[in-house]
Amino acid sequence: MSPSAEAVVDIRGVRRVFGDRAVLNGVDLRLHQGDVVALLGPSGTGKTTLLRILAGLDAADDGRVLVPKARSVVFQEPRLVPARRVWRNVVLGSRHVRRDRSRAVRALTEVGLASHQNAWPVTLSGGEAQRVALARALATEPGLLLLDEPFAALDALTRIRMHDLVAELIGRHNPAVLLVTHDVDEAILLADRILILDGGTIGVDVTVDIEKPRQRTDGRFAELRALLLGRLGVGQATAAAP
Structure with a gap:
């Protein structure tokens, strides 16, 4: 991506304070269309707080936050509505039934669940439910x-399987993506850049x-994995584990 291209996400000097603790303390981040950025960091360092600010679910105490109006979130839990069939969960909140059903079926087809469009969420496996959440987001x-x-x-x-599906769908839809994860291997597999958030700021910004x-058998994969684990404070014995 050209450095001069307009950023989809542009945040500058973002601070978020809880009590007397600045969880985010001057975070700068720019994402362009098609960027896939993974955010790593120890628990409690503000990863989800930053994501919630970008999603509009929380507000920064200071700094500038510019994000696109159209943005979606996929959480750890699918957060499907049990009383709504699968296709209605994909277009939750909309009232244009005929048009939205067609849109829902297209999205479900992309994640391999068109045949489940009339199913109830309780009948889905964990992976299927998360695919519905992904269809809803996209x-x-x-x-x-x-x-x-x-x-x-x-x-x-x-x-x-979800890693492969997400990589395919991101390539097809081409949004800017921020992936919050604790899994270093997952970050390397999916992301173009990997950031480490610690001490309220982004201390590491690595291009993959x-x-x-x-x-995972690629020597460069192993080298980057060891580097990131080291920056996360993981010992050599753990870093060498498969």
């Missing part, structure tokens, strides 16, 4: 897609210069 064609540890509750095999699709 159905509005957001300029900014926010992912708050969306795979954390899934089993290992389902998580791998590895061709996609990425493989």
